[in-house]
Every structure is written in C-alpha cells, then in structure tokens.
Amino acid sequence: MAMRKNGCDTAERLLEVASRVFSEKGYQATTIAQVCKAARANVAAVNYHFGSKDGLYAKVWRRAFDQSLLVYPLGGGLPDEASAEEKLKALVRSHVHRVLDQGALGEAGQILLMEMANPTEAIQDEFVEAVQPLVTHTYGIIRELLGPEASDACVHFCAMSVVHQCFAFSHRRCKHVNHPFAVSVTNMKDFVEQLASHITEFSLAGIAGIRAKLSRENRV
Amino acid sequence: MAMRKNGCDTAERLLEVASRVFSEKGYQATTIAQVCKAARANVAAVNYHFGSKDGLYAKVWRRAFDQSLLVYPLGGGLPDEASAEEKLKALVRSHVHRVLDQGALGEAGQILLMEMANPTEAIQDEFVEAVQPLVTHTYGIIRELLGPEASDACVHFCAMSVVHQCFAFSHRRCKHVNHPFAVSVTNMKDFVEQLASHITEFSLAGIAGIRAKLSRENRV
Amino acid sequence: MAMRKNGCDTAERLLEVASRVFSEKGYQATTIAQVCKAARANVAAVNYHFGSKDGLYAKVWRRAFDQSLLVYPLGGGLPDEASAEEKLKALVRSHVHRVLDQGALGEAGQILLMEMANPTEAIQDEFVEAVQPLVTHTYGIIRELLGPEASDACVHFCAMSVVHQCFAFSHRRCKHVNHPFAVSVTNMKDFVEQLASHITEFSLAGIAGIRAKLSRENRV
Amino acid sequence: MAMRKNGCDTAERLLEVASRVFSEKGYQATTIAQVCKAARANVAAVNYHFGSKDGLYAKVWRRAFDQSLLVYPLGGGLPDEASAEEKLKALVRSHVHRVLDQGALGEAGQILLMEMANPTEAIQDEFVEAVQPLVTHTYGIIRELLGPEASDACVHFCAMSVVHQCFAFSHRRCKHVNHPFAVSVTNMKDFVEQLASHITEFSLAGIAGIRAKLSRENRV
DNA sequence: AATGAATGAGCCTTCATTCAT
DNA sequence: GATGAATGAAGGCTCATTCAT
Numbered sequence: 001m002a003m004r005k006n007g008c009d010t011a012e013r014l015l016e017v018a019s020r021v022f023s024e025k026g027y028q029a030t031t032i033a034q035v036c037k038a039a040r041a042n043v044a045a046v047n048y049h050f051g052s053k054d055g056l057y058a059k060v061w062r063r064a065f066d067q068s069l070l071v072y073p074l075g076g077g078l079p080d081e082a083s084a085e086e087k088l089k090a091l092v093r094s095h096v097h098r099v100l101d102q103g104a105l106g107e108a109g110q111i112l113l114m115e116m117a118n119p120t121e122a123i124q125d126e127f128v129e130a131v132q133p134l135v136t137h138t139y140g141i142i143r144e145l146l147g148p149e150a151s152d153a154c155v156h157f158c159a160m161s162v163v164h165q166c167f168a169f170s171h172r173r174c175k176h177v178n179h180p181f182a183v184s185v186t187n188m189k190d191f192v193e194q195l196a197s198h199i200t201e202f203s204l205a206g207i208a209g210i211r212a213k214l215s216r217e218n219r220v
Numbered sequence: 221m222a223m224r225k226n227g228c229d230t231a232e233r234l235l236e237v238a239s240r241v242f243s244e245k246g247y248q249a250t251t252i253a254q255v256c257k258a259a260r261a262n263v264a265a266v267n268y269h270f271g272s273k274d275g276l277y278a279k280v281w282r283r284a285f286d287q288s289l290l291v292y293p294l295g296g297g298l299p300d301e302a303s304a305e306e307k308l309k310a311l312v313r314s315h316v317h318r319v320l321d322q323g324a325l326g327e328a329g330q331i332l333l334m335e336m337a338n339p340t341e342a343i344q345d346e347f348v349e350a351v352q353p354l355v356t357h358t359y360g361i362i363r364e365l366l367g368p369e370a371s372d373a374c375v376h377f378c379a380m381s382v383v384h385q386c387f388a389f390s391h392r393r394c395k396h397v398n399h400p401f402a403v404s405v406t407n408m409k410d411f412v413e414q415l416a417s418h419i420t421e422f423s424l425a426g427i428a429g430i431r432a433k434l435s436r437e438n439r440v
Numbered sequence: 441m442a443m444r445k446n447g448c449d450t451a452e453r454l455l456e457v458a459s460r461v462f463s464e465k466g467y468q469a470t471t472i473a474q475v476c477k478a479a480r481a482n483v484a485a486v487n488y489h490f491g492s493k494d495g496l497y498a499k500v501w502r503r504a505f506d507q508s509l510l511v512y513p514l515g516g517g518l519p520d521e522a523s524a525e526e527k528l529k530a531l532v533r534s535h536v537h538r539v540l541d542q543g544a545l546g547e548a549g550q551i552l553l554m555e556m557a558n559p560t561e562a563i564q565d566e567f568v569e570a571v572q573p574l575v576t577h578t579y580g581i582i583r584e585l586l587g588p589e590a591s592d593a594c595v596h597f598c599a600m601s602v603v604h605q606c607f608a609f610s611h612r613r614c615k616h617v618n619h620p621f622a623v624s625v626t627n628m629k630d631f632v633e634q635l636a637s638h639i640t641e642f643s644l645a646g647i648a649g650i651r652a653k654l655s656r657e658n659r660v
Numbered sequence: 661m662a663m664r665k666n667g668c669d670t671a672e673r674l675l676e677v678a679s680r681v682f683s684e685k686g687y688q689a690t691t692i693a694q695v696c697k698a699a700r701a702n703v704a705a706v707n708y709h710f711g712s713k714d715g716l717y718a719k720v721w722r723r724a725f726d727q728s729l730l731v732y733p734l735g736g737g738l739p740d741e742a743s744a745e746e747k748l749k750a751l752v753r754s755h756v757h758r759v760l761d762q763g764a765l766g767e768a769g770q771i772l773l774m775e776m777a778n779p780t781e782a783i784q785d786e787f788v789e790a791v792q793p794l795v796t797h798t799y800g801i802i803r804e805l806l807g808p809e810a811s812d813a814c815v816h817f818c819a820m821s822v823v824h825q826c827f828a829f830s831h832r833r834c835k836h837v838n839h840p841f842a843v844s845v846t847n848m849k850d851f852v853e854q855l856a857s858h859i860t861e862f863s864l865a866g867i868a869g870i871r872a873k874l875s876r877e878n879r880v
Numbered sequence: 881a882a883t884g885a886a887t888g889a890g891c892c893t894t895c896a897t898t899c900a901t
Numbered sequence: 902g903a904t905g906a907a908t909g910a911a912g913g914c915t916c917a918t919t920c921a922t
Binding site: 113116164169198201204212 | 249333336373380381384387389418419424425426430
C-alpha cells in the first residue's frame with residue numbers, strides 16, 4: 001500500500017469525508033469533486049477506489065451502519081435473560097444514540113433516514129439485507145411484550161410505532177433553529193437519556209394498552 | 221387564464237405534473253425538462269411561469285400541503301367541545317389519510333417527509349410557516365391529555381411520538397416489496413382505518429402512561 | 441427557427457463541420473468540443489440537436505452518403521438500354537469520383553472506408569440499409585457481363601474485385617507524401633478519368649477472363 | 661528474459677494480447693488497462709516495457725507484419741526463375757492468406773487495413789519502411805506481366821488493382837452477418853484457395869487486357 | 881403570452897501516464 | 902525489475918436557465 005502524499009490511506013479518507021458529506025447533503029446533491037477535494041484526493045480517486053459514485057455510496061452506507069451497530073449494539077450489553085422491558089429500553093437507547101450521535105456515527109442514522117424517505121437505487125439490496133436482523137430483533141421484543149395473542153400485523157404496527165419515535169428527532173428539519181419541531185438542547189448527553197426514557201415509557205404504556213385491548217376482545 | 225389544449229392552463233398542468241414527479245423522485249432527481257414534457261409544455265415554461273425550479277417547487281409544496289389540509293382537516297369535522305381523545309383520533313386519521321392517499325393528496329405527505337429528512341433550501345421559511353398551526357393544534361390536544369402538570373418539553377416529546385408514528389408508513393422504502401418494513405395491503409381503505417386505530421390507541425395509552433408517571437413523581 | 445447569433449442554422453453548420461472532422465480523424469478521435477468550436481456553437485449544441493455524438497455521426501454518415509449518391513449517381517445518367525460495359529464504366533466513375541472528391545462529397549467515401557475497416561456500432565443498421573441498393577445494382581451489371589452460367593458466388597467475387605479497386609485510392613495512407621502507394625496528382629480531374637478508365641478496362645478484361653474460363657469448364 | 665507465471669515473459673504476453681485487441685478494436689478504442697488485464701500484467705506494465713501506448717502499438721504492428729510475411733512469404737517459396745504468372749498467384753495467395761488468417765497472423769492484415777483507412781501517427785515511418793519492399797516486389801511482377809511499354813503509372817495502377825482485391829475480404833464489415841458484402845464461409849481453407857484463384861485469374865486477365873490496349877495504342 | 885434555440889457551468893467517468901516503493 | 906496507488910487532463914453528457922422572436 002504505497003502512500004504517495006499523505007500518511008493515511010486515501011480510500012479511508014475518502015470514506016470518512018464522503019460519509020460526512022453524503023449525510024449532510026444526500027446522495028444527489030453530493031458531488032465527487034467536493035468529496036475528493038475535501039479528502040485532498042484527485043477527482044479520479046473515487047472511481048479508482050470505488051468504481052463509481054454509487055460504489056462509494058454503498059461502501060459509505062454499509063460502513064456507517066455497521067459501525068453504528070457496533071458502538072450502539074441493539075441489545076445494549078444486556079444479558080439474554082433480561083426482561084423484555086429492559087430490552088426495549090436498550091433498543092430505544094441504541095437507536096436514539098445512533099440518530100443523535102453528533103460525530104461520525106450519527107451519519108449512519110442520517111443516511112438511513114434519507115434512504116427511507118427517498119431511496120437510492122444504488123443501495124436497494126444492501127439496505128434490506130442490513131436492516132433485516134434489526135427488524136427480527138425488534139419483533140422479538142415486541143412479541144414478548146404483546147403476548148402470544150397478538151397477530152403478526154399487530155407486532156409489526158407496534159414495532160413501527162417504537163422505531164419511528166426513535167427516528168423522529170433525527171430529521172434534519174428538527175435541527176433547524178426556529179423550527180416548530182426543534183428543541184433547544186443544552187446538554188446532548190442528558191437529552192439523549194431523557195428522550196430514550198420518554199420513548200421507552202410511552203411505548204411500554206402504549207404496548208400495554210394494545211395488549212389490554214387484545215385481551216378484552218378475546219375475552220368477549 | 222387562457223384555456224388551451226385540455227381545458228386547463230399551462231401553469232396548472234405544470235403544477236399537477238410537478239407535484240407528482242417531485243413526490244416520486246424528490247427535488248434533485250426531478251428535471252425541468254421531464255416535468256415540462258409530461259405537461260406538454262415548453263422547456264422554458266417553468267421559468268416563465270414560476271421563475272425557477274425552486275419557485276415551482278415552492279408553489280407545488282404549498283399547494284399540495286394546503287389541499288391535503290383542506291381535504292383531510294386536522295379536526296376531522298369534530299365540534300370544539302369534542303373530547304381530547306376524539307380530537308387525537310381525528311388528528312391521527314387526518315395524518316394517516318394524508319400520507320397514505322394514493323392520489324394527488326398523498327404527494328403532499330411524500331414531499332413533506334422528504335423535506336424533513338433532507339430539507340431543500342428553497343422552502344425553509346414556507347415550511348415553518350405552513351407547519352406552525354399544525355404544531356399548535358397538536359400541542360393543544362396533547363396538553364389536554366397530559367394535564368396541566370406536564371412540562372412543555374413533555375408535551376413536545378409526546379407530540380413527536382404521535383406525529384411520527386403517523387408518518388411511519390409514508391416512507392417510500394416501506395412500499396418496496398420484500399422490504400423488512402413493508403406490509404402487504406389488500407384494501408387500502410381498511411388499512412388506513414386499522415392503522416389510525418392502532419396509532420390512536422397506542423398513543424392514548426402512551427400518553428396516559430406518561431401522565432401517570434408525572435402524577436407519581438409529583439406526589440412524592 | 442430562431443437564430444441567436446449567426447445567419448445560418450446551427451444544426452446545419454454542425455453537420456458540415458462534423459462531416460469534415462469525422463472524415464479526417466474518424467469517429468473516436470473526433471471530439472464534440474472540436475466540432476462545436478469549429479462550428480462556432482456551444483458544447484451542448486450537439487447533444488441538443490442530435491442527442492449524442494452517435495446521433496450526430498449517424499446523421500453525418502447518412503447525409504454524406506445520400507448526397508454523394510445524388511451528385512454521382514451509380515448509373516451516371518445512362519439510359520436503361522445502355523450496354524453493361526457502359527454501365528460498368530459509369531458505376532466505376534461514380535465510385536472513383538465519390539472517393540476522390542476533394543470537397544464535402546469525398547467525406548462520404550472516406551467515412552465509408554473507415555466504417556468498412558473498423559465499423560462503428562453507432563451505424564450498423566443504417567450502413568447495411570444504405571449500401572444494399574448499391575450492391576444490388578452492382579450485381580446486376582456484373583451478372584450481365586458474366587452471363588447466366590456464373591454462380592452467385594462468382595458474381596459476388598467479381599463485384600468485390602471491381603468495387604475495391606475503386607476504393608483503393610481512397611485510403612488516406614495513399615495520400616501521404618513519400619508513401620509507397622502514393623501517386624502525385626497534378627490535375628485531379630484528369631486523374632479521376634484516367635483511374636476510372638484503368639479500373640474499367642482492367643475489370644472488363646478480368647470479367648471477360650473469368651467468363652471465358654467458366655465457358656471452358658462447362659464445355660468439358 | 662525472466663520467465664514468470666505461464667512460461668513467457670510479461671512483455672511477450674503484452675504483445676500477444678495487444679496484437680489481438682488492437683486488431684479487433686483499433687488503436688483508439690483499445691485501452692491500456694484492457695490489454696494489461698487480459699495479459700495479467702500491471703497497468704503500468706505497458707509504459708514500463710514499451711514507453712507508451714504508441715510504443716506498444718508500433719511494436720505490435722511491426723511484429724505482426726514481420727511474422728505474417730515470414731509465414732506467408734510474398735514469393736510463396738517459388739524459385740526466381742518461375743514465371744510471372746506463377747509469381748503473381750503466389751503473391752495473391754500470400755496476401756489472401758494473410759488477411760484471412762483467423763489466428764494471430766490475420767491480425768497483421770487487420771491492423772494494416774485499419775492503418776490504411778485511418779492512419780495512426782504513431783506509425784507513419786514504420787509503415788512506409790515496412791511496406792516498401794512489398795511494393796517493390798509487386799511492381800516487379802506487374803512490370804514483367806505488362807511488358808516494357810507500360811508506364812510507371814500504369815504499373816502502379818495495376819498493382820493497386822491487384823493488391824486491393826486481396827484486401828477486400830479483410831474488411832471487418834464483410835464479416836458481419838447479414839451484411840451485403842458478407843459471404844458465408846463454411847470451409848475457410850477452401851475459401852482462401854477459391855478467392856486466391858479468382859483474384860489471380862481476374863487480375864491476369866485484367867493485366868493482359870491493359871497490355872493489349874497499350875499495344876494497340878502504341879501501334880497506332 | 882409563450883416558445884424553440886441556444887448556452888455555460890458542472891457532473892461523472894475514462895484513460896494514459898507517473899510516482900514511490 | 903515491476904507494481905499498485907495516484908494523477909490530471911479531457912471527454913461526453915445533463916440541466917437549469919436565458920435569448921430572440
């Protein structure tokens with residue numbers, strides 16, 4: 001691995017810069033030239049190392065997603081025998097951390113959100129593959145909380161309710177000052193914990209409410 | 221307003237087509253040429269009628285948003301003296317209808333979602349201005365459900381929880397077949413009602429849970 | 441047809457310039473920028489008027505070919521009842537004129553030759569379609585000269601012999617000074633006539649020789 | 661010459677692959693990366709061994725030309741005292757074999773043809789130098805057949821007539837299926853002999869015809 | 881009022897070549 | 902001697918915009 005100019009790998013630098021720029025501007029609005037310039041690399045560097053803009057994007061997405069899952073594992077270090085309530089809280093905290101991380105790890109959440117709202121063809125399969133285990137994990141917890149009587153559709157609905165609450169504050173609009181959805185955050189660490197607590201409590205109560213309703217209906 | 225060709229004038233045709241295309245591809249991926257061709261208008265028509273691509277987008281966004289609020293009013297036709305629970309259900313139904321509408325009205329929801337995930341500078345102020353009354357309305361309902369003890373932050377959190385559940389199924393990713401988040405919908409009308417019911421019940425229980433917790437804390 | 445700068449059509453100017461440049465450098469070595477600059481048009485002009493470099497090339501080729509056939513018709517103005525010998529001479533003169541024309545019409549011959557030696561995918565079908573009637577016409581004359589005993593393959597061989605003699609001097613290599621195949625030409629008009637006479641006589645004698653041989657073989 | 665991998669050194673492998681690719685796609689459409697990959701060599705290998713793409717092309721051309729002359733000598737193994745007719749037939753067979761050889765030797769003919777239709781500056785001098793002896797040889801035979809009365813121009817014309825008939829079937833266009841000039845060849849060996857015979861007979865008759873005409877003119 | 885022609889800035893990509901090892 | 906990384910110049914093409922009518 002010859003390094004012509006700088007002491008660190010060009011490809012790596014490209015990935016880091018690209019991750020930041022993609023997460024800030026989205027796929028379309030990001031130009032290769034921008035990324036290369038910021039990474040002090042030649043315009044041809046992206047095509048050399050990643051084949052194309054799409055190739056770079058795919059790598060960036062995957063890397064960001066994997067890293068964020070590594071740093072904020074879904075289980076949060078909980079033992080298997082932990083209660084479903086604890087597991088849900090861990091899951092929520094994992095998501096909230098991920099989307100609110102103000103460093104490189106937050107980029108994963110940002111890109112993920114943009115991909116959901118406006119999918120890029122360059123990623124289609126990768127996306128599904130990456131998200132699948134996450135879905136499975138979530139369903140497991142929700143199912144345990146809802147009890148065996150709940151239908152799969154009900155589990156799915158509740159899972160969506162929980163997950164999208166976590167993503168809510170990731171929307172970039174929410175970070176604009178003077179925005180209706182904005183919230184002024186003085187201490188991000190505290191904010192993350194408050195938010196995670198809120199979502200957990202809201203969701204546990206919500207799920208409990210759904211479960212109670214199911215019981216009532218079945219009893220009749 | 222000169223009537224030409226199909227009975228509606230060029231500007232109107234451009235708006236309709238642009239609304240569809242923008243909501244399908246997003247701002248960046250949409251080209252003026254595309255829109256003009258689909259609207260059987262000249263390439264220069266957009267700049268002529270709306271000044272620029274940005275101008276068209278802003279008009280499209282505002283029109284779509286206003287129309288969708290007209291057809292799916294936040295209050296759902298409820299009298300002022302209706303209970304907060306009923307009002308919440310009406311609000312949720314309004315949102316769910318809006319984002320799942322498969323005709324022109326759904327386009328508003330789609331664009332709104334993309335704007336939240338990846339804001340377009342062309343709209344900044346319009347967006348805030350348009351969304352503000354919506355936020356006020358929502359806060360009112362949530363405040364009533366939470367009781368006077370709840371802090372503003374708590375109201376905000378709960379409002380976000382409710383609203384983003386409504387948007388969850390609007391994500392285009394969710395509409396891809398074989399997608400982890402996808403749900404097969406045979407009858408959209410039924411689906412909308414089921415979803416609205418789920419979100420309402422989940423949220424009412426969630427809010428009640430939060431309120432109960434606040435009471436416990438205050439009693440201590 | 442609005443003319444923004446010049447008094448004559450941009451598309452037409454592009455075609456003329458492109459015809460010259462393509463015939464001089466070949467498809468690959470010609471750049472759009474070159475052509476546009478020489479035609480005092482914008483770099484985007486080619487894509488606007490012809491869709492792509494390929495589109496321009498196809499148009500150029502077809503136009504050059506058609507024009508050259510118009511100016512140098514295969515029949516040379518001969519009546520139908522003219523003898524096959526006269527028709528062959530006319531055909532040869534047509535070809536020789538075409539490939540040696542030093543103006544715009546010669547470009548057709550030049551491009552045709554390059555296309556035969558190193559075909560461009562952009563033209564495939566057009567080429568076959570354009571050349572077909574030419575082949576038919578040639579076969580008719582040769583068949584008449586060879587007599588009914590000749591096989592189709594024999595007609596084909598003789599046609600190739602005749603046609604490629606005509607093309608021989610079109611090879612650009614032949615025009616390089618100091619080239620083994622080069623021939624110094626003082627008066628092009630005379631040269632064309634001399635060449636046409638040579639090829640006609642050579643070919644008539646050649647065909648007669650082949651016919652005689654066929655007769656001998658059949659008699660045995 | 662260090663032997664590596666498959667027993668022949670890199671430079672040799674590059675030459676072989678380049679010969680094939682150049683003959684198939686032409687100079688411009690061939691990329692160094694393509695050649696190097698197919699030769700299992702580094703991208704820098706061409707510049708390292710041959711200085712540049714031009715350098716490689718020149719070497720390839722010269723090697724192909726020399727080899728094809730070695731395998732298909734112009735004289736065809738005929739003794740010096742053989743008749744001019746026999747020598748012409750040998751020359752024709754040599755050319756036809758060369759351009760129709762479907763292995764590596766045919767590449768020389770292909771490149772030669774493309775060079776004639778669309779010369780590459782990289783070869784100019786080499787080309788003339790290489791072809792010169794071929795021309796001399798051909799002129800000698802033609803001169804003998806035409807007799808001393810023929811002018812140099814006449815010899816040149818006849819030489820061109822003969823040589824370009826030989827090249828006719830080398831045009832790649834002729835090899836496209838469904839092409840007007842195409843000829844279906846089941847047995848290439850037979851086809852080569854038939855073609856060589858045709859061209860020889862056609863040319864001998866043609867030359868004889870020209871000679872007869874010269875006699876008539878001189879007698880007057 | 882409306883349009884077709886034309887523009888120029890910029891984008892992604894290709895490719896022969898060079899550098900450092 | 903040979904290579905993988907890196908370069909920079911250039912190419913074809915797109916697209917929002919403007920011009921002249």
